[in-house]
Each structure stands twice: as C-alpha cells, then as structure tokens.
Amino acid sequence: FRNLGGDSDRDYKRGFGYQGGASRGNWEETIAELSYGKDLKDAVLKPGGWTFGMMGFGEVLPYENNRFTLDYDKLDDWGLPTVTFDAELQENELKMRKDMLESAVDMLEKAGLRDVKGYDNESALGLGIHEMGTARMGRDRKTSVLNGNNQLHDVPNVYVTDGSFMTSASCVNPSLTYMAFTARAANHAVQELKKGNI
Structure with a gap:
C-alpha cells in the first residue's frame, strides 16, 4: 500500500513490504517449570499460545557513496585483496523504518490482535536476505x-x-x-x- 500513489504523501521515497507468520508454542515451553510426572504429561498434550510476527522489508536507495572497494594492502590467506564495505542506511531509510513499525502495529491491532509490540532491532546493511x-x-x-x-x-x-x-x-x-x-x-x-x- 505504501508503494502506490507516488511519494508525495510521505516524507521518504519508495516503499516497503512485509513478511510474517503465526505459530503456536509447544512442549518446550514447559521444560523450565515441569521436569516430570502427570503435570508435564498434561502440559505436553496442550498446544501453547499463538504468536504472530511481521518483518518489514524496505528499499535502500542506490546512494553513490554506498560502495565496496578492494584493499590491496590487506590480503587474505590466498594473497588476494580483501573487500571493504562502506555503506549505511541514510535518512530516507530511517524514516521508512519508522513508518514500517507504526504501520505494522496499526494493522495488527486493527486485525484484532492483542498485546502487539513493535520494535526496531536497528539492523544494518548486509543482514538482509x-x-x-x-x-x-x-x-x-x-x-x-x-x-x-x-x-x-x-x-x-x-x-x-x-x-x-x-x-x-x-x-x-x-x-x-x-x-x-x-x-x-x-x-x-x-x-x-x-x-x-x-
């Protein structure tokens, strides 16, 4: 939805998408509290509570100063130059991340989910898929x-x-x-x- 209608309605360029999923807890949750006996057997037979998560994926603009270079002064074990990355998220991406977080929380709450907590783990370039x-x-x-x-x-x-x-x-x-x-x-x-x- 952020990718439609141009950039004029927000303070950053381009858009983002989400990936997510839901799952139930399992018997591993009981191990810390129950070590043996009837209580453990009963707990293992009951599925745990539901959790749901979303992760935002936004575009990093192609900045000219985001680059990598070969370092001929620092060679690897085979005598080849090592790679030095010089790249960072900039103002556009940081604004997008804020919108990603706020929009995800808003959507999940409007969908009826409870105990919704948004977070930004401040990941860096190179950690994406x-x-x-x-x-x-x-x-x-x-x-x-x-x-x-x-x-x-x-x-x-x-x-x-x-x-x-x-x-x-x-x-x-x-x-x-x-x-x-x-x-x-x-x-x-x-x-x-x-x-x-x-």
Whole structure:
C-alpha cells in the first residue's frame, strides 16, 4: 500500500513490504517449570499460545557513496585483496523504518490482535536476505562494472547475474529477476561464443 500513489504523501521515497507468520508454542515451553510426572504429561498434550510476527522489508536507495572497494594492502590467506564495505542506511531509510513499525502495529491491532509490540532491532546493511549492488550494471565503465548484458566491461568472458548487478530491488523478492537476467546473459554468452567474440 505504501508503494502506490507516488511519494508525495510521505516524507521518504519508495516503499516497503512485509513478511510474517503465526505459530503456536509447544512442549518446550514447559521444560523450565515441569521436569516430570502427570503435570508435564498434561502440559505436553496442550498446544501453547499463538504468536504472530511481521518483518518489514524496505528499499535502500542506490546512494553513490554506498560502495565496496578492494584493499590491496590487506590480503587474505590466498594473497588476494580483501573487500571493504562502506555503506549505511541514510535518512530516507530511517524514516521508512519508522513508518514500517507504526504501520505494522496499526494493522495488527486493527486485525484484532492483542498485546502487539513493535520494535526496531536497528539492523544494518548486509543482514538482509537479498542485498544488492557492488557490481553495478551500466553503459559507462567509469561508473559501472557490467554492461547491459551482465558482462564485465573489462573482461568480456565473465558474466555476473547475482544481485550485485542491481543497484536496488525495490521491496520485493528479486529472485525471479535474477533468473530472467541469468537466462538472458546465458543466451548472450552463447551467441558471443558462436561469433567467436569470447
């Protein structure tokens, strides 16, 4: 719902989505209080109380200063340069997170749930399930790593089709997009091989 109607009605850009689920407690909850006997057997046969949780997923805008670099002064065990990430959530994302939390609490309470508690665990970049960037696709080799076919500008026989080529995934699961770009890149590679270009 935040992704519809443009950005004019709020103080941040883009939108977010939620994932969540419900579950019941189980016999493990009884272990601390009951160690044996009839009480434990009776407790094990009764399902625990319901809990419901939601997690917000919001877009991180593709800021030019969010980047990673290779550190040739600090090598790994195989003599290769290590990677240094320099990225952070900025004002837009922090405002979005506040709206995510408040909207989730509001929806759950309006749905009739009780004892709703919102929280922000202040997670950082790199802890999400679909991180993007670091090998940006673009036309200019000075500002991007890959061309429009997911091919390295400087090494044409190397294609990159994971999430690194995308500067942003919006707030939806990008897996189908990866698959589509991978199919397209594979087709391009086959055609280039047939022409003898790679």
